[in-house]
Ligand SMILES: Cc1cc2nc3c(=O)[nH]c(=O)nc-3n(C[C@H](O)[C@H](O)[C@H](O)COP(=O)(O)OP(=O)(O)OC[C@H]3O[C@@H](n4cnc5c(N)ncnc54)[C@H](O)[C@@H]3O)c2cc1C
């Protein structure tokens with residue numbers, strides 16, 4: 039049984055650490071609102087970091103050219119003064135209202151958050167491991183097919199089949215070999231995209247006979263009641279059947295809407311409907327900004343998400359500090375804003 | 383304008399006219415050809431635009447560059463004639479090109 043960690047309490051939880059979620063920290067921070075960010079990825083940046091870190095973006099105001107990774111790094115620098123707390127490798131599965139101005143969120147790692155407002159900046163949805171389109175694979179998932187490693191000890195004494203040629207495949211080959219009963223690595227070619235050091239270490243294990251390497255691709259899974267017994271690999275030498283009771287396929291990530299659809303919010307073709315004054319959803323106190331929202335005239339652009347973050351923050355401020363007098367201020371000239379930014 | 387034929391896994395055939403300079407992926411998206419998702423919009427970083435080039439055309443389309451070959455590791459059922467369609471630029475030479483789309487892009 040997994041234990042539930044004690045809940046984390048904060049002003050605002052932001053779901054998604056893409057560019058819009060990151061910039062929301064800034065706009066909320068200027069208003070003295072503290073944020074925790076949750077993302078299923080292992081790092082910030084959303085699509086910019088995952089899909090096009092090296093590609094240039096030409097339409098960020100005042101940056102004639104900036105790459106996806108550079109934009110992410112600049113945003114992280116910009117929001118640093120507000121000390122946002124990041125929770126990576128976790129997917130938010132549930133949002134529940136537990137009071138007038140109070141929500142409880144739960145992640146797939148059993149972490150709970152209690153907050154006053156929720157900002158959904160889930161972009162194109164959660165990045166999810168690709169599922170090899172092999173017949174019947176769903177039946178094995180969670181039992182003998184895993185797309186990530188949460189606890190290494192789960193793999194102790196297993197006959198493990200790892201498929202892929204990137205960093206995930208090789209890192210787990212290296213880390214799990216000492217624990218598993220046997221490890222077979224399968225890749226479609228004898229060339230690996232992973233870090234050179236990992237490739238060298240894997241080659242050494244191969245030479246020492248500690249792992250088995252097979253050139254080829256999976257074609258069939260065999261087993262019963264969710265328990266895998268073997269996987270058929272087809273390669274240049276023909277077909278091989280590998281006995282294994284655990285499969286780890288690493289084929290990268292794809293964006294899936296995921297749990298967003300289950301949160302009881304009004305949707306418009308898989309996007310969350312919001313107003314254009316506050317970017318609030320059909321559920322008061324829950325906001326949606328960036329690629330995940332919809333309103334008439336919506337453009338899925340980073341700059342639109344930034345604007346949405348600024349307006350959303352005003353309404354959140356109103357929820358959290360109902361008695362605070364709202365004074366409009368510029369960062370250029372307001373000494374109180376500059377103090378918050380740590381520049382004064 | 384070069385004509386390109388897309389054949390779905392079930393044999394459904396779509397012949398469309400391409401423009402020189404656009405990619406085979408962009409052409410497919412423009413005409414809503416099923417079986418090409420192109421999640422990353424042509425950045426060569428998702429492998430959901432995977433196609434099989436008809437054997438008669440592989441010489442003309444050429445072979446994948448290193449980055450594309452690396453990305454093909456993230457495609458399923460990769461064969462000798464596999465390409466990422468966002469990396470095939472349409473030229474006059476490719477008039478008549480035939481590509482097949484896989485049953486699933488994952
Ligand atoms: C190749 C490419 C080129 C682009 N070029 C441009 C451009 O030139 N200019 C421009 O303005 N835009 C461009 N875009 C679009 C731009 O990247 C998006 O508009 C932007 O990333 C949206 O930001 P976001 O923060 O809303 O969402 P995303 O960047 O999609 O981030 C959302 C994050 O939320 C996470 N998430 C979702 N659901 C959950 C959950 N339940 N639990 C935990 N985490 C979750 C996801 O894992 C993801 O990391 C481009 C996109 C692509 C793919």
Ligand code: FES
Pocket residue numbers: 407419420421422423424425426427428429430431453466467468469
């Ligand atoms: S569109 Fe993503 S790799 Fe071609």
